Amino acid sequence: MATKPMQQQPVPTAPRAFPNGSQYSAALQNTALCFRHPDLKGAAPTLDRIGLPRPISGNFASVFSVTSTSGRRYAVKCFTRQVKDQETRYHEISKHLSTMPVASLSQPWKMGFDYLPEGILVEGQWYPLLKMEWVEGISLSRWLEANHRSRGTVAGLADHFAALTVDLHRAGMAHGDLQHGNLLVAPDSTLRLVDYDGLYVPSLAGLPGTEMGHRNYQSPMRGADDFGPAMDRFSSWVIYLSLVALAADPGLWAQLHEPDSEYLILAEDDFKDPAGSSRFPALLRHTDPSVRNLADLVRTLAAQPLHVLPDLDTLLARTSSAQQPTTAHTGTRPGTSSAPSARPRWMDGHLPAESTTSTAQEAFAGDGYRCRRSADVLLAMLMPLGLLLPWILAAVGLLGLGPEIDLLAGTAGLAAAGAVTGRRTRRESRALRNEQRSLNQLLALAENPAASYARLDHERTRHEQAENTRLQRLTDQQRELTHQLNTSHARIESDKNAAVAKLDRELAGLALQRQQAIERALVPLQLSYIEQQLRRCAISSAQLPGIGPKTIRDLATRGIRTAADFTGIRIVSSNAFANSSNALLLTANGSALKITGVGPQKASTLDGWRRHCEASAKASCRIVLPFDQQNRINGDFAFKEQVLKSRRQVLEAEAQKKRQGEAERVASDRTRLADESQQALGAARAQQLEFDRRVAEIRSAAADLGLLTAARDTLRLRGKALSSGRYLRFLYLGR
Structure with missing residues (x-):
């Protein structure tokens, strides 16, 4: 049982708390409790791999397959959000469908259903559900994946689809979401239409729509107000074009359809921008005129409001009428006389022509x-x-x-x-011999039609096998091109991302580098300030323990008067045997002074005092970089940042150019494959016509x-x- 894909675009409605798919699945573990309806009570749900009821999730519902105690299978649709006037809508839809007997339909496409306002009990509360007949069939896209090579079968399905649209049109109905998931193909290759949530019937006129339909099948011009009998017109043409095109050229499936994609051969981007479409050109320049004409029509319809679009059945009827012969059938071939002939018409071309003189x-x-x-x-x-x-x-x-x-x-x-x-x-003898020779050939053909049919069937089988092999090879080649394109795009994107990541790291590092540059520029200014502060720290005013007047004079004698006059100390060993050491004071010019009376202890006292003065000076430093200097640094880094960003843009542009180049290369290869396929298709059609001619010849000869x-x-x-x-x-x- 198919449900609508997640990509649909519902019309917003007032939200209401409804269970989700998991909650419904939990409730269905006990169908004797959660259902009231006798057909559903005690039914066995289809389970997933872990033993839980398996939901098929859609836009605002989850569908479960259950088998009743009597063995009949149903689809149970449980809603995950409230739709305004839901019960009224289903009641009117059901009533309208009941007026359409199956015998009046082109095929048994309509599905029976029951709307149950209190259908399922979930966590102590009753919620509505839809009980539907289970449909034995597969979605249109899956069916085409398996059968697109069979031209006659696809052409038959196109006729079935056209007939279905005729049924809807005559009944004044519209589905609202015609797409591959809602069209199921039964085993007899007829269609079943499912999912009636957005169905329009005449009694619902004036109500708003509940959804916008699948985006890959809808006109860009469709709006929320397009709820009426015209809302299927565009999607009908899209699906009919797809089926007619595939019946004419099965190779288009591999050329235009991506595996597991949510469209047939045309998608939303083709309708929004036909001029820039990558798929329309293959249809518009196809060798088959029916494909070209339908593609041109759909391209034109994409830019028109829904209410002005032609119905599929109306235009097809007009086209069929235009193709009828303009003269009555006379029973004779064009260009031949109706007078009785001395020999049957099928002998023409085999026996010498009858003389007219x-x-x-x-x-x-x-x-x-x-x-x-x-x-x-x-x-x-x-x-x-x-x-x-x-x-x-x-x-x-x-x-x-x-x-x-x-x-x-x-x-x-x-x-x-x-x-x-x-x-x-003699002319009489020559004519007799010629007629005997031709007659003998025709007798050989007519007297053993079974052998002729067998030979022809063998040739036809070999031709079909060769055609299937060609189509499979075309499919493989098209998919290989898609794989190449995806692989090259992934490689280009990976290379670009690696280069961009490196640039981003450089951009991120610019802020730290800028701060470091400012700090480096501040160092000379800060050192000058600190030095000024240290020169104000006189040793004579420090009152340091153990540093008396004499030591102060000895230090001054050697030029050490303030904390700025030395940068540190060095303790050196003076006598390894006596285990004694001396202290040296280090100056800014790199020299080391030995001061009389200043040993390691006094030197350490002096160094600790100097460090304290330096720390106080640093703590009190409030110097900032001058504006012009700071502006120059900021300008330098702004330039570097702009260079990196420009390089980033270049990388993006180069990657886009490479992607475009790969896309053009693949598009060129696709075009070449399409041209080769159409040439092969023309030869296959000619061969098929030859087979048909030979069949007719054998039948005619056998009959005569x-x-x-x-x-x-x-x-x-x-x-x-x-x-x-x-x-x-x-x-x-x-x-």
């Missing part, structure tokens, strides 16, 4: 030979010589004549040979076997009338 009629009228020639008169004179030759030779031999005998013998031989040749060269037999007997009688004896009589008597 009075001379030919006189020459071939009746049986036997007519109109003696000069050669015939000469032969008549020479023939007696041939008969008397033995006697003449005997008499001449007695006279002893030699050359004369040879001359007489030669003349007699020529007379005998001329008699035979003259008879064979009696006429052939009569013609053979007639030719035998004519052969007797043209025998050697009749020829001799004709030579001497002229008749």
Whole structure:
């Protein structure tokens, strides 16, 4: 049982809390409790691999398959959201469908259903459901995947679909969501129409629609107000075009349909932008005029409001009427006379054409030979010589004549040979031989039609196998091109993403680099400030423990008066054996001073004091970078950022160019394959026509076997009338 795909576009309605598919699935584990209807109570649901009732989820419903205790199978549709006037809609739809007996329909496409307001109990609350007949069939797209190579079968399905639209149109109905998922193909290749949620019937006029239909089958012009008898017009043409095109050229399935896609051979982007479509060109330049004309029509209809579009059945009826012959059938072929012929019409082209001139009629009228020639008169004179030759030779031999005998013998031989040749060269004899040859060929064909059919069937089977192999090869080639395109696009995208990620890392690092540049630019200013603060820190004013006036004088003597005069200390060993050490004060110029009376302890006191002064100076530093200098740094990094962003745009443009190049290459290969396929298709059609002609010829010959037999007997009688004896009589008597 098919439900509508998730991609549909419902018209928004007021939300209401309804169970979801999982909650319904849990409730269906106990059908004796959750159902009231006697057909459903205690029914066995179809389970998934983990043993739970398996839902088929749609836009606003979940469908479950259940088998009643009596063994009958139903589809139970449980709603996951409230639809305004739902019960009223289903009541009107059911009432309208009940007025359409199955016998009045082109095929049993309509499905019976019951709307149950309190159909299922979920978590202590009753919710409505739809109990429907279970449909044995597969979706249109799955059916085409398996059967698109069978032209006749697809053409038959196109007729079934057209007939279904006629049924809907005559009943003043519209489905609202004609698409591959809602058209199921039964085992007998007739259609079943399912999912009546958005169905329009005349009694619902004035109400708003509940959905917008599948996006790959709807006109870009369809709006929320298009709820009426015209809302199926565009989708009908889309589906009919798809079926007619595939019946004409099965290779279009591999060329235009992506595996597992939610469309047949045209999709939403083709309708929104026909000029930029990648699929329309293959249809618009197809060798089959019906495909070209339908594709051009659908392209035109995509830009028109639904209410002005023609109904499928109306336009097809008009086209069919236009194709009827303008003259009445007379029972004779064009260009032939209705007068009775001496032989059946099927012999035309096999036996010599009947003459239309009075001379030919006189020459071939009746049986036997007519109109003696000069050669015939000469032969008549020479023939007696041939008969008397033995006697003449005997008499001449007695006279002893030699050359004369040879001359007489030669003349007699020529007379005998001329008699035979003259008879064979007569037009009557030639015509008889030609007709006998053609008749023998036709008799061989007619007398053994079974063998002829067997040979023809063998040739047809080999042709169909070769055609199926070609179509499968075309499918494989088209899908290989799709795989190549996807692979190349993925590689291009991966390379681009790697390069972009590197640029993004560089862009992200610019902020840190900018901060570091500002900090580096601040260092000289900060050091100058700190140095000024350290010069204000005099050792003489510090009152350091152990640092008396004498030490202060010794330090001053060596130039160490403030915290800025030295940068640190170094403790060095003076005597390894005595385990003693000295302290050195380090200056900014890199020298190390040994101050008298300043040992490691006093040096450490001085270094700790200097560090304290430095820390205080740093803490009090509020210096900022001058505006011009900061602006220069910001400008430098803004330029670097712009360069990286430009490189990013270049990468995007290069990737797009590569993708476009790959797409054009694949499109070119697709076009080449399509052209080759159409050439092969034309040859296949010609071969099929030849098969049909031969079948008709065998049937006609077999059916007219009696006429052939009569013609053979007639030719035998004519052969007797043209025998050697009749020829001799004709030579001497002229008749």
